[in-house]
Amino acid sequence: xxxxxxxxxxxxxxxxxxxxxxxxxxxxxxxxxxxxxxxxxxxxxxxxxxxxxxxxxxxxxxxxxxxxxxxxxxxxxxxxxxxxxxxxxxxxxxxxxxxx
Amino acid sequence: xxxxxxxxxxxxxxxxxxxxxxxxxxxxxxxxxxxxxxxxxxxxxxxxxxxxxxxxxxxxxxxxxxxxxxxxxxxxxxxxxxxxxxxxxxxxxxxxxxxxxxxxxxxxxxxxxxxxxxxxxxxxxxxxxxxxxxxxxxxxxxxxxxxxxxxxxxxxxxxxxxxxxxxxxxxxxxxxxxxxxxxxxxxxxxxxxxxxxxx
Numbered sequence: 001x002x003x004x005x006x007x008x009x010x011x012x013x014x015x016x017x018x019x020x021x022x023x024x025x026x027x028x029x030x031x032x033x034x035x036x037x038x039x040x041x042x043x044x045x046x047x048x049x050x051x052x053x054x055x056x057x058x059x060x061x062x063x064x065x066x067x068x069x070x071x072x073x074x075x076x077x078x079x080x081x082x083x084x085x086x087x088x089x090x091x092x093x094x095x096x097x098x099x100x
Numbered sequence: 101x102x103x104x105x106x107x108x109x110x111x112x113x114x115x116x117x118x119x120x121x122x123x124x125x126x127x128x129x130x131x132x133x134x135x136x137x138x139x140x141x142x143x144x145x146x147x148x149x150x151x152x153x154x155x156x157x158x159x160x161x162x163x164x165x166x167x168x169x170x171x172x173x174x175x176x177x178x179x180x181x182x183x184x185x186x187x188x189x190x191x192x193x194x195x196x197x198x199x200x201x202x203x204x205x206x207x208x209x210x211x212x213x214x215x216x217x218x219x220x221x222x223x224x225x226x227x228x229x230x231x232x233x234x235x236x237x238x239x240x241x242x243x244x245x246x247x248x249x250x251x252x253x254x255x256x257x258x259x260x261x262x263x264x265x266x267x268x269x270x271x272x273x274x275x276x277x278x279x280x281x282x283x284x285x286x287x288x289x290x291x292x293x294x295x296x297x298x299x
Binding site: 003004005008010011012013016017018020025028029031032033035036037038039040041043044046048049050051052053054056057063064065068069070071073076077078079080081082083085086089096 | 105107108111112113114115117118120122124128132133136137138139140141142144147148151156157162164169174175176179180181182184185190195199222223225227228229232233234236246251252255259260265271273279283
């Protein structure tokens with residue numbers, strides 16, 4: 001986790017200091033997309049190569065999938081409530097973002 | 101981007117199934133972590149480029165929002181998961197443990213398998229991997245209707261793997277809240293799972 005926080009901190013610092021030119025920032029977007037593809041590919045390959053896990057998917061998978069739907073829906077509902085409670089603050093933030 | 105995500109999911113699973121063995125998992129992990137660091141770094145550059153946004157976000161109101169989002173996400177996820185688990189006749193403790201993983205499958209499944217039960221550990225792994233995988237598909241969909249709730253879908257992964265998707269489909273402000281949401285959840289999950297295992 002330390003490396004991830006470090007990578008984010010270095011990225012924010014370089015972004016704040018404006019060291020990276022616009023030309024390279026555009027290229028970074030492609031690098032990010034490529035890295036995302038590689039990451040999801042590896043994540044899926046990890047599951048695909050685990051035959052034992054794939055066997056269990058049939059029995060435990062259905063229950064896990066339904067629980068995941070409950071987990072995601074619950075979290076989504078919770079944050080939707082926060083969205084309504086903090087509507088003013090969020091709208092202010094979004095307005096500021098549009099101005100920039 | 102959604103096509104990129106779907107094609108990566110499909111080609112990755114097929115490549116893994118037909119061309120790889122379980123022994124290749126370690127190599128995949130090394131590639132995965134490095135790709136993740138690149139994603140987080142580029143996300144950081146994008147966030148850092150909006151200096152004013154960061155300044156504007158350091159107010160008491162915004163900071164309380166950043167605390168409220170992971171709290172609501174935690175409570176909602178655990179309540180939702182436990183409710184569905186109860187309907188499916190999964191024991192309460194097992195439902196709580198599976199839900200408490202918050203998308204951090206590499207941690208939760210290993211700890212639960214080692215300290216409690218392999219079956220619940222496997223369920224935790226599948227449920228939390230699905231949460232991360234589904235985030236890649238659901239964030240672009242949810243972003244068409246709403247903004248902030250998009251950060252809830254990925255749970256702990258909003259600080260790393262699902263961050264670029266949030267950044268792409270919402271905006272920098274929501275992505276910053278997403279990063280903090282993931283960070284706080286990642287800090288709490290180990291304590292919560294350990295506490296639940298002790299019950």
